[in-house]
Amino acid sequence: MGWLDRIFGKEKAAAAPAAPATTPSAPTSAPTQTAASAPETIPPERVGLNGEYDQSGLAKRVAQAFDRDPNVGDIETLWVAQTGSTVVLKGTAPNEQELQTMVAIARTINGATDVDTSQVTIGG
Template sequence: MAWLKRLFGMEKPKDAKVNPQTKQTTSTAKGSATAPASMPTQTDSIPPERVGLNGEYDQSGLAKRVALAFDEDSQLDDIDTLYVAQTGSTVVLKGKVPNQQILDKMVGVAKGVQGATAVDTKQVSMG
């Protein structure tokens, strides 16, 4: 089963990317996403760890993009005993992997996702 489907209950969205271009959000002083032309607006950029699969804001954006990266790697796409989460810009891997070589590959792939500053593997076991 695909990583995105297993972890987030979703199919891969059309045009989803591991490292998409960020969409900018426009907000007003009151925090509204839309504003009349007479109100001043400010363009906010999305923190890299909160960028979703299509460049939109997503609280779990980094974890979803790492899951997509795992789906796109033929050596990792069928591992179903590991879970991906995030704490800020740290990717957290939890569960079980077959061997150290696979874990090293997963860490390398996760580190290659924009917004990931570290990968925590303390909750991963081998076997």
């Protein structure tokens, strides 16, 4: 199944192109001028899989990185979340070495400032 599918659902894992930033509407001049004069920036921890704003963007990108790394299997007893720019791992890890591998991967993801493992137990 994989980290991303298991935690965030199959529809979130699809590599579909990002939705357009604006959609046409009847009064186009005022909104276009406003958007052009004040470009929006997305905080790094809120960037989604396709560059869009996503409240859980950092956690999803970490889960995706776990899926792509051949040294990390899908550990069904461990979950990825985020609190602001902190990656939060929760649950049970098989051993300390695998946990440290996941922490190292999570730290490399753009927008991650810390990795919290206080909710992880070892063993099982």
